[in-house]
Amino acid sequence: MTISAFLTDATLCIGCKACEVACKEWNQVPADGFNFTGNSYDNTNALGASTWRHVMFLEQPKRLGTQITGTEDPFRWQFLSDVCKHCEHSGCLEACPTGAIVRTELESVFIQSDVCNGCGYCVVSCPFGVVEKNHEVGTAFKCTFCYDRQRDGLMPACAKTCPTRSIQFGDINDLRSRAHMRVQELRERGYGDARVYDPQETSVGGTHAMFVILGEPENYNLPPAPEVPTVHLRSAWMAAAISALVVVLVVCLAFAL
Amino acid sequence: MPGLGTTYGRGGATTALPDLMNADAILIMGSNMAENHPVGFQWVMEAKERGTKIIHVDPRFSRTSAVSDIWAPLRAGSDIVFLGALINYVLANGKEFREYVVHYTNAAIIINPDFKDTEDLEGLFSGWDPEQRRYDARSWAYEHCGPEGRQEQTSDCGHGKEPGCMTAPDLSSCHRDDTLQHPGCVYQILKRHFARYTPEMVERTCGVPRELFLKIADTFCSASGPEKTGSMCYALGWTQHSDGVQIIRTAAILQLLLGNMGRPGGGIMALRGHASIQGSTDIPTLYDILPGYLPMPILGVNSKDLNTYYGKHRDRTGWWWNIDKYMVSLLKAYYGDSATVENDWGFGWLPRVTGDHSHQGYFLDMMDGKVEGLFVMGQNPATAGPHARLERKAMARLKWLVVRDLVELETASFWYDSPEIERGELKTEEIGTEVFFLPCAGHAEKEGTFTNTQRLIQWHQKAVDPPGDSRSEPWFMYHLGRRLKEKARLDPRPRNAGLNALTWNYSLGGKHREPEVEEILQEINGWTLPDRTLVGNFTELKADGSTASGCWIYTGIFPEAGRNRANERESRDFYGHGWAFAWPSDRRVLYNRASARPDGSPWSERKKLVWWDAAQKKWTGLDVPDFTATKAPGYKPPEGALGDAALAGDRPFILHPDGLGWIWAPAGLADGPLPTHYEPLESPVRNPLYPQQTNPAAMREQRPDNQYANSPDDRFPYVMTTYRLTEHHTSGAMSRTLSHLAELQPDPFCEISRELAAERGIRNGEWVTITSMRGIIEVRALVTSRMQPLDVEGKRIQQVGVPYHWGYRGLVKGDIANDLTAISEEPNVRISEKKVILCNVTAGRRQKGKAALEELARQIGRAS
Amino acid sequence: MAANPRITEDQLEALKEEAARTGRVQSRGVEPAGIPSVKPASAASYHGNPVLKPPTWTWQVPLYFFVGGVAGVSSLIALAAHVAGNVRLVRVELWVGFIGALLSAPLLIADLGRPSRFLNMLRVFKPRSAMSLGAWTLSAFSSAVGLAFVCRELILAGFGNELFLIVEWLAEFLAAFTGLVLASYTSVLLGVSAIPVWSENRRLVPVVFLTGALGSAGAVLELCGFMIPATRFIGLAASTAEIGIAIMIEVRGRYVDRPLREGATGWLTRAGAILAGPVALLLRIFAGHNPAAGDLAAICFIAGALVARYAWVGAGRVSSRDPQALFRIQRS
């Protein structure tokens, strides 16, 4: 089975939110609640237990490529559909004490809800803040990469529904090269700040959900250099070991005196 | 859509969505395509990727603007100035596609010398009758168009939706000047008419800086000529105006001048509304036309008998010469054997139009207690109707109200939970209306067809049985009709003759005895009588009663037993032939004869579509020719030829009596042969071009319960426009009831500029109160650079955007934008002006209950 | 769904109220970061929304951190005492350890919801997951300390024989070792996470937790009446360490440590440090051998250590909501 992945392209997104809704419909995820945020057209705020695809709306004092707008100062309105990154080395998976989070044969990262015990460690271990615990059910949830659909040879619901091919689904290597070609092309077309978001150089080692974005990743709340927490295991345990030794020493001294 | 109908011949989008990919430039104006036609918009994105320039002109920076190459903010209601200036730009710089214009449009034709232009009559055309408040269009006619020129030619024979509506010009005697120099020719009149529509005027009137306008003019107008084409997309931003039809006319004229009609990547994409709203004008839910755009008999105008009817609507030349075939076939479909040549095929049984039976007319009559009962099927006037406050109160004056819907929507519940109840304007116990709510089957719970925005008729299967008592429309209509007929049979009064004559036998199936929908489609397609062999094309329909057809333009959709073309899904080519059926005769790009030179060869390799194959002696190409396939390019009609035979081989607009694209509309429109800029009924400025402020023919329906603000009016300084969001659907009855949609836009809001916010001390996310002469609502504020203040006539104009999806029921509730709009009527299609009204915005929530009305009264009371 | 720090439903409700009452809103209303503004886009986060999700742990978890720590170190002391031959002390420490073990599991389960959910963690052993390792450690420790406890009690009840003694020794060894792990893994649990203030202090948290555990274990002993030099020494050492830690946090003054210095969690951290550090220390030094003062010092230290646990978990919650904390680290 080839390794499937997403390439989500901000420059092709029209912010229709069809992906967000299709995901909820297919996976029967409940609504987040009816909260008006005032954050442009975004009223679901972020990925979470009940939002596995999330469409962002960025109003920025910047120019979009060569676009001409009749606004007084430069202005652009950007959209991007965020999703679980299905990290090459994923914090949630490494953290999970029950083995509920597994890497599927599709190389995607999947939570088996029946195994999950709601310890919440994945929640603080995802460097992208994706996975979240649903407090009614008491277990953790996130994008399944439509494991069920993919098993039956179907495209993930979000990619399937996207009218503009902003969400592309396919073989990870194809998409990687396509992403870089796309950015090249966009640069030539005047989108000076186009870039690929796919943190490969950090310990995350790349994602199965890559993005073509404009400007800094921070603007999309994408961490610029995400790390898998477990890279810190050594230093943390080392510190713990030393402190423990000191404790032993102190105790021995205490009785020696 | 008479804007397109009068200009080109048919009231439908002239092209197919995928064809947008072939355009070199796309002007999206008066439409928020990305948000409201997101699936169709994929072709615009596709085109953009191929280098097509996307231009969006809209009061707001919407999701469409966000992905366009150019966005220009303009003042709502000033489109004719903008488009007129484009026309002026084309004419002044000789950018028109000369050869196309001369051969394929009526630019060369010389007009009746009696004609006087708005430039001469301070904003009125010749023929205005101030008493009757309507035009006599005689002076608009072509010069020397044969002696038998129709006498009583008035502009409002029907509502412009109907055929030519003028005597077929005797083309031989019709004067033309192919050099386009004659001062009386359309081209020259047009030039003079739009001479004052300059970039400076655009800046003054629309608030679009002249550089920006010129950039757009250059970009779009260069998408013209043999090698290039440009297309336009519009929707409500153009239609919902007191001069909506004329806005569309202006665009239509521009496309003719640029030679963009009937060619790949050209045309005008009229983006329609509900999944089958095109279908509901083809087989109309409108009161003034019959299926296939046959005019409805109007009492005293054309209704005496079929001959008077033909006398009014039958063109001697051009396609409408066949109107008798289609009319008789329709009457045979209605009345079967009872329709005979003796009884005028039952023409007498058709109801007559006796007045304004439009939505607006209805509700005003209802308000005045002239209407007893109302069926509402698939509509939510309580929130989506103009001046919804009035419409809700009007419904409280009915004896009975039947609502068929998926959910108990505001229209069915107004009598106990509307704001009027809360404010004590209505008291439940005092409302006499008996309300019947009948659950309906949704589109997935029944089979049938959708006719989409590109005239494509697509079949949809039934996925599940409707729950409980829910029933489909066919079921309801059939069984209602059956029962009425049973009653009528026992009551032989003449008024029941039509009902008794009506054919009403369909095979029934299923446990609920559902009529066979495919059988209905076959009846629409048409068949020969009495043996009921299906006909393959409307050319086979006859006026001698030997054929029946429910809607002639749909003929061919069911060409033979067992072949439902609406249900075919094998797309063979780029235009989608093989996937469903586009009327007429599966032609995807209308008037496509114009994609070839007069001599029949393609204008260019790059832009070829259909062409004359000399070897086979017929028209061939990538699309089904919208032309008599065997009529040679060089064909010249013999003396006295009739119908299509009277049109030469280089006349692509075959529904027009002269086969030409009508830059000049000699008839068919109530408000002028050419578009002229009028201000909206409520405007922040005086008309900069003419003393005549507003469209003279538009109906304000002004009355104590439907008041207007002055223009300008410092009580209501801001321009408000209403529109949609991707996240909701129209009145919201289908989206506010679904959690996955409701959560995406939970509260009603208005979009305002940061300047206006500062001016009124409003912060983002806070509640604000919006008032107009007619109502008061509270919404959240989205303060954003997407709204830009405009400088118009030396005034700073603030525009306020208000989506209209909310109501007092559902998972998310909110005040109703239409409580602010007015009931007005555009003279041709009687749409009301929902895109421009004057409003006031103040920080903070409105008062509750009665106090809200007092607050409104105070606002109105403030000296103006 | 992550709650937006600036705009919560409560805030909006408050606005609604105010608006309904006064007809207009005086307060600043809601001001999302998304509205185009002059601040450099590079530093801007998405509408100021959090990037990370806050820890979900309930109040029982920090308490468990504390109890586990005390229990763990107590069994170390038990072993030491056994070696030193202070048998009475061994018994008490085994009691403490045993009770701690008995409390720990229920506290965790209270957070998870259902008892059976604790067992899910024993399906697999994932040493790279501090949580997994912790679960196993807790089980091992509980058995070990339980065994030692039982042996000790049997011996004291007079059933003693060679075998029991050997088993007890082994169990005590095991309990002491796993006890230390139990007392320290919770710090690794925080340090090895995505939460800035935790992971940036991954070397410090173990020190904090172990110091707290050590001091508290000693303090518990004192409260059980063991005002002996050993406990006193432990107390002095622990308090001194606490002071050192507090000073370090204050002087380093890192942005990421703000939740430890500012706001509610900041004051909580300081309160904990002051109680367990200077207060306990001074009481010990100046009150000399006054037992009352000794007890007070012990209580202060325990309180301080306990508060510190809550402060650190709270700080994590605050830190998770601040996108800038994350961005600064990753940009530096």
Ligand SMILES: Nc1nc2c(c(=O)[nH]1)N[C@H]1C(S)=C(S)[C@@H](COP(=O)(O)OP(=O)(O)OC[C@H]3O[C@@H](n4cnc5c(=O)[nH]c(N)nc54)[C@H](O)[C@@H]3O)O[C@H]1N2
């Ligand atoms: N998601 C979604 N899709 C829909 C619908 C829906 O409710 N939800 N409704 C369907 C229906 S019924 C219809 S009719 C179509 C309507 O489709 P649209 O016509 O695109 O819908 P609107 O949003 O009403 O208006 C379009 C734009 O017109 C702009 N506008 C307002 N006044 C003016 C003006 O004076 N001049 C110009 N140039 N522009 C102006 C508005 O700012 C708005 O952006 O959408 C259909 N599609």
Ligand SMILES: Nc1nc2c(c(=O)[nH]1)N[C@H]1C(S)=C(S)[C@@H](COP(=O)(O)OP(=O)(O)OC[C@H]3O[C@@H](n4cnc5c(=O)[nH]c(N)nc54)[C@H](O)[C@@H]3O)O[C@H]1N2
């Ligand atoms: N201010 C303002 N007002 C507007 C507009 C605007 O732009 N601005 N736009 C206008 C336009 S273009 C339109 S089209 C109208 C739309 O206004 P309406 O048509 O009045 O509102 P909808 O919500 O589209 O009503 C459709 C109803 O049909 C029901 N329905 C769906 N399927 C079926 C079915 O199979 N059978 C039956 N019986 N019912 C069904 C749905 O539940 C829904 O309640 O709003 C108009 N009002």
Ligand code: SF4
């Ligand atoms: S993004 Fe977070 S939740 Fe998704 S795989 Fe990576 S670590 Fe796990």
Ligand code: SF4
């Ligand atoms: S919450 Fe569930 S999925 Fe997350 S780490 Fe704990 S057990 Fe694993």
Ligand code: SF4
């Ligand atoms: S892949 Fe499936 S689960 Fe994941 S976001 Fe897309 S639709 Fe939702």
Ligand code: SF4
């Ligand atoms: S469906 Fe595609 S276009 Fe629509 S919001 Fe999602 S990604 Fe963007």
Ligand code: SF4
């Ligand atoms: S709802 Fe239907 S008509 Fe509207 S965009 Fe989607 S597919 Fe097209």
Ligand SMILES: [Mo]
């Ligand atoms: Mo519509």
